[in-house]
Amino acid sequence: MTPTELSKLANRNRARDLRGVFEAGAGHIGGEMSVMDILTALYFDTMSVDPKSPLDPKRDRLVLSKGHTALALYVVLAEKGFIPKEEISTFLQPNSRLNGHPNRVKIPGVETNTGPLGHGLPIGVGMATGAKLNGDDWRTFVITGDGEMQEGSNWEAIMAAAQFKLDNLTLIIDHNRLQQGARLEDTNNIAPLVPKLEAFGWAVEEIDGHDMDQICAALSPDTITAGKPKCIVAHTNKGQGISFMSDNVAWHHKVPNQAQYEQALKELEEASK
Amino acid sequence: MTNPFQDAKLHDCRDAFTNVLETVGETNENIVAVCNDSVGSSKLGGFKDKFPTRLINVGIAEQNMVGVGAGLANAGKIPFVCAASPFLTGRALEQIKADVSYSQTNVKLVGISSGMAYGELGPTHHSIEDFAWIRALPNIPVIAPADRHETAAAIRWAAAHDGPCFLRLSRVGVPDLFSQTHEFVVGRADMLQDGGDLTIIANGVLTHRAMMAAALLKEQGISVRVLNMATVRPIDADAIVAAARETGAIVTCEEHTTFGGLGSAVAEVVVDRQPVPMCRLGVPGVFAHTASANALLDDFGMSPTAIANSAQALLKRKA
Ligand SMILES: Cc1ncc(C[n+]2csc(CCOP(=O)(O)OP(=O)(O)O)c2C)c(N)n1
Ligand SMILES: [Mg+2]
Numbered sequence: 021m022t023p024t025e026l027s028k029l030a031n032r033n034r035a036r037d038l039r040g041v042f043e044a045g046a047g048h049i050g051g052e053m054s055v056m057d058i059l060t061a062l063y064f065d066t067m068s069v070d071p072k073s074p075l076d077p078k079r080d081r082l083v084l085s086k087g088h089t090a091l092a093l094y095v096v097l098a099e100k101g102f103i104p105k106e107e108i109s110t111f112l113q114p115n116s117r118l119n120g121h122p123n124r125v126k127i128p129g130v131e132t133n134t135g136p137l138g139h140g141l142p143i144g145v146g147m148a149t150g151a152k153l154n155g156d157d158w159r160t161f162v163i164t165g166d167g168e169m170q171e172g173s174n175w176e177a178i179m180a181a182a183q184f185k186l187d188n189l190t191l192i193i194d195h196n197r198l199q200q201g202a203r204l205e206d207t208n209n210i211a212p213l214v215p216k217l218e219a220f221g222w223a224v225e226e227i228d229g230h231d232m233d234q235i236c237a238a239l240s241p242d243t244i245t246a247g248k249p250k251c252i253v254a255h256t257n258k259g260q261g262i263s264f265m266s267d268n269v270a271w272h273h274k275v276p277n278q279a280q281y282e283q284a285l286k287e288l289e290e291a292s293k
Numbered sequence: 294m295t296n297p298f299q300d301a302k303l304h305d306c307r308d309a310f311t312n313v314l315e316t317v318g319e320t321n322e323n324i325v326a327v328c329n330d331s332v333g334s335s336k337l338g339g340f341k342d343k344f345p346t347r348l349i350n351v352g353i354a355e356q357n358m359v360g361v362g363a364g365l366a367n368a369g370k371i372p373f374v375c376a377a378s379p380f381l382t383g384r385a386l387e388q389i390k391a392d393v394s395y396s397q398t399n400v401k402l403v404g405i406s407s408g409m410a411y412g413e414l415g416p417t418h419h420s421i422e423d424f425a426w427i428r429a430l431p432n433i434p435v436i437a438p439a440d441r442h443e444t445a446a447a448i449r450w451a452a453a454h455d456g457p458c459f460l461r462l463s464r465v466g467v468p469d470l471f472s473q474t475h476e477f478v479v480g481r482a483d484m485l486q487d488g489g490d491l492t493i494i495a496n497g498v499l500t501h502r503a504m505m506a507a508a509l510l511k512e513q514g515i516s517v518r519v520l521n522m523a524t525v526r527p528i529d530a531d532a533i534v535a536a537a538r539e540t541g542a543i544v545t546c547e548e549h550t551t552f553g554g555l556g557s558a559v560a561e562v563v564v565d566r567q568p569v570p571m572c573r574l575g576v577p578g579v580f581a582h583t584a585s586a587n588a589l590l591d592d593f594g595m596s597p598t599a600i601a602n603s604a605q606a607l608l609k610r611k612a
Contacts, residue, residue: 112583114588116583120583121414121418135414135417168353170351171353199352199353202330208354
């Protein structure tokens with residue numbers, strides 16, 4: 021797929037996600053909109069995964085550490101063929117396997133059960149270390165929220181990854197500048213991210229997290245620095261693609277009303293054309 | 294069917310918590326709140342407006358949050374450390390053990406939206422292990438209020454008490470069980486109604502369900518004592534022994550795994566001092582499926598009807 025096609029697919033995925041949140045009456049729409057381009061690029065451009073063999077030992081691994089945006093992952097997994105597309109409409113319904121946070125025991129393609137923030141990166145360090153021990157060349161990708169980077173466990177993992185020279189590990193920080201209740205700068209400002217990570221021994225690249233050319237290029241194996249884990253600081257907008265949600269802290273987990281839903285859908289459908 | 298709460302209004306106990314915190318905060322400037330990006334979910338917006346410098350939001354960093362709470366206590370402050378209960382108790386358990394329990398610091402741990410209040414957000418966000426975890430630690434009273442008035446009274450008690458405690462609050466609406474003047478006494482069970490055939494012991498969001506079950510049983514001619522056991526540690530052993538002796542059978546109900554919570558605490562007293570048949574209702578040692586908070590309680594056998602049925606079955610085992 022070309023970057024333009026990928027962008028359109030990401031916007032279709034956004035629209036499906038929006039419908040899921042609207043129908044379920046719950047979800048984390050802001051962070052789902054901000055991460056959707058990255059997720060779409062990973063599954064439809066970068067990663068080698070096979071829905072027919074979801075546990076293939078040589079598959080690339082993705083950990084969505086910001087597990088509250090599970091619906092974004094479900095939509096992309098369905099689009100890729102890991103679960104039936106119709107199943108998305110069961111999101112949060114009684115006994116659905118599509119819970120508010122992803123469950124690897126129930127859903128093919130999910131690698132680990134996230135939800136408590138700050139768990140994904142240590143697991144990613146373990147995956148990448150395991151691949152090295154096995155002599156395998158599959159890659160590990162971890163997506164965290166920027167607020168999530170306030171968790172100390174991430175920084176323990178960051179040090180370990182550098183020490184272990186995990187150049188098969190890529191951390192993507194969805195840097196939308198907002199956390200649950202406020203902007204990061206008004207809570208616990210983790211900036212400047214780039215020099216911090218560089219000082220911790222990582223190769224760091226900053227991109228526009230909504231520009232498919234930049235996302236695909238940054239995820240490409242050609243950009244790996246031998247002997248160093250890689251961090252992509254993806255500058256994004258919470259609520260990207262929906263004008264009244266974009267960069268608005270109110271939309272961490274708010275649910276649109278009928279009129280807002282229709283307007284949002286219109287904007288996303290326009291962008292998918 | 295007689296439902297004692299037919300037309301009762303339901304209240305979110307978090308409101309009672311923050312109302313009291315704001316009130317005691319007026320007269321005692323040592324009262325501070327510590328949270329983890331949870332100003333909204335802990336309903337601390339009003340406290341923040343009133344006392345902006347006394348709301349310490351450390352960001353999404355629970356281990357740090359509890360450690361900061363212990364340090365504030367050392368500096369003479371009275372920190373109410375508030376976070377979603379799973380992240381407060383699970384994530385920071387060792388900080389709670391070493392910095393609060395072992396060090397005996399004056400830290401008030403407030404677990405918000407505990408139990409299965411987060412419903413469809415699933416087991417990572419449920420906190421059905423916290424009685425067991427915190428009950429295993431010395432020096433920390435473990436308290437799960439059943440309505441807004443008991444919540445308010447328990448918060449007032451906590452603010453005045455010199456020492457740590459764990460307050461386990463829900464977000465799921467509950468009817469009033471107590472009056473506005475209710476006095477909270479730590480470690481004391483409250484008998485909500487007396488009866489001679491069996492006792493139901495509950496706390497938190499289960500107490501009013503226990504009362505509804507008792508009403509159903511009454512229609513069947515069964516007279517039930519209901520104990521609200523807000524304090525799980527130190528538990529009211531005398532009330533349990535009296536219930537065992539005088540009613541001969543005990544049902545416990547809790548929004549918690551049956552491994553190590555209220556039912557276990559009651560059973561410890563019963564086997565030590567006054568063995569009688571028991572039935573412990575709760576989450577039977579599994580991770581919950583997807584469902585809303587109240588539906589999960591029903592699914593795990595804690596609808597009023599199901600509690601009444603379990604009580605009936607227990608009566609058959611009574612000597
Ligand atoms: C350990 C832990 N603490 C608190 C929460 C509650 N919580 C869920 S999402 C969220 C904000 C996350 O912000 P960020 O990482 O920036 O994610 P995004 O903006 O992409 O939604 C918080 C505090 C949690 N899930 N886990
Ligand atoms: Mg963010």
